[in-house]
Amino acid sequence: MYRLVLVRHGESEWNKSNLFTGWTDVDLSAKGAKEAKDAGILLKEGKFVFDVAYTSYLKRAIKTLYYILDAMNLLWIPVHKTWQLNERHYGALQGLSKLTTAQQYGEDQVMLWRRSFDVLPPSLNQEDERYPRNDPKYRDVPDSQIPLTESLKETIVRVQDYWDREIKPQILAGKNVVIAAHGNSLRALVKYLENLSNEEIVDVNIPTGTPLVYTLDENLKPVEKYYLGSDQKVEHKIRKAADPDKILE
Ligand SMILES: O=C(O)[C@@H](CO)OP(=O)(O)O
Numbered sequence: 001m002y003r004l005v006l007v008r009h010g011e012s013e014w015n016k017s018n019l020f021t022g023w024t025d026v027d028l029s030a031k032g033a034k035e036a037k038d039a040g041i042l043l044k045e046g047k048f049v050f051d052v053a054y055t056s057y058l059k060r061a062i063k064t065l066y067y068i069l070d071a072m073n074l075l076w077i078p079v080h081k082t083w084q085l086n087e088r089h090y091g092a093l094q095g096l097s098k099l100t101t102a103q104q105y106g107e108d109q110v111m112l113w114r115r116s117f118d119v120l121p122p123s124l125n126q127e128d129e130r131y132p133r134n135d136p137k138y139r140d141v142p143d144s145q146i147p148l149t150e151s152l153k154e155t156i157v158r159v160q161d162y163w164d165r166e167i168k169p170q171i172l173a174g175k176n177v178v179i180a181a182h183g184n185s186l187r188a189l190v191k192y193l194e195n196l197s198n199e200e201i202v203d204v205n206i207p208t209g210t211p212l213v214y215t216l217d218e219n220l221k222p223v224e225k226y227y228l229g230s231d232q233k234v235e236h237k238i239r240k241a242a243d244p245d246k247i248l249e
Contacts, residue, residue: 001216001223002171002172002215002217002220003048003176003213003214003215004171004177004213004214004216005043005177005211005213005214006179006181006186006206007036007039007064007068007179007181007210007212008180008182008206008209008210009032009036009060009061009063009064010033010034010039010209011028011029011032011208012029013026013027013028014026015029016029016031017097018097018098019095019096020090020097020098020101021087021090021094022087022088022089022090022091022094023058023086023087023089023132023147024130025058025059025060025137026059027060027063028059028060032064032208033063035208035209035210036063036064036067039068039071039209039211039228040068040069040070040071040072042211042228042229043068043071043072046228048072048176048211049072049074050074050077050176051175051176051177052079052080052170052176053065053078053177053179053180054080054081054167054178054180054181055080055085055179055180055181056082056083056086056181057081057082057086057137057138058086058087060182061182065180082162082166083137083141084159084161085159085185086181086182086185087181087184087185088150088151088152088154088155088184088188089132089147089148089149089150090121090150091123091124091148091149091150092121092122092123092149093113093121093122098110098114115201115202115205116151117152117153117198117199118152118198119151120149120150120151120154121150121151122149124148125148131146132147152184152191152201155188156188159188159189160188160189163192168220171220172220183205183206186206186212187201187204190204193216193220194222194225205239205241205242207227207234207238207240207241210227210234210237211229212226212227212228213226213228
């Protein structure tokens with residue numbers, strides 16, 4: 001049996017103001033930083049130990065990971081960063097308000113863009129300043145892999161490729177792995193690990209700053225899954241991830 005821990009970053013500034021984020025490199029809010037520190041304390045209290053950590057190229061996930069490792073006195077372990085764990089690219093929606101977009105296009109269309117398996121958000125064009133090729137972080141990513149928009153389907157391809165090449169061999173070698181990433185890059189991994197259908201994944205929402213613990217069998221199939229933290233708090237955060245319009249605040 002193996003154990004794997006996934007953590008979505010703590011609340012970001014754009015989660016707080018309810019803007020489509022994707023690859024925009026926004027920081028954690030003060031609340032998000034606290035969520036990350038609290039996640040680290042929960043993991044420490046639960047006697048978790050990690051040998052190696054993975055995160056994206058985006059500071060909200062990187063900082064979340066460092067707050068967690070700091071709380072666990074594990075800042076020394078190897079940390080691997082990759083664009084392949086970045087959030088799903090939200091195309092031309094990036095920076096727009098989710099509420100205003102729902103008023104303009106209807107809630108059903110926005111839910112398709114947010115949670116469906118294969119509906120692509122409107123695409124950027126290469127002249128757009130948000131085109132990732134303009135960002136030095138992505139200088140080593142081939143043109144053919146730089147997204148202008150992504151659905152969950154495209155996100156799964158890059159996440160699964162990284163999982164198969166880099167993360168899976170470490171787990172099979174007996175390393176305790178933690179992955180700090182994003183709502184949709186983690187939904188991509190959860191869909192793959194749990195072999196969920198394209199319909200089942202629509203209803204999966206991953207809460208911010210809440211460790212998701214998997215026990216995996218020798219074929220890395222999940223045999224147990226739970227969130228660390230009080231059931232009530234986790235349930236509230238899952239509902240908030242599904243409906244960020246602050247109705248639940
Ligand atoms: O804006 C985003 O990039 C994501 C994650 O915060 O939002 P959503 O809940 O719409 O997938």
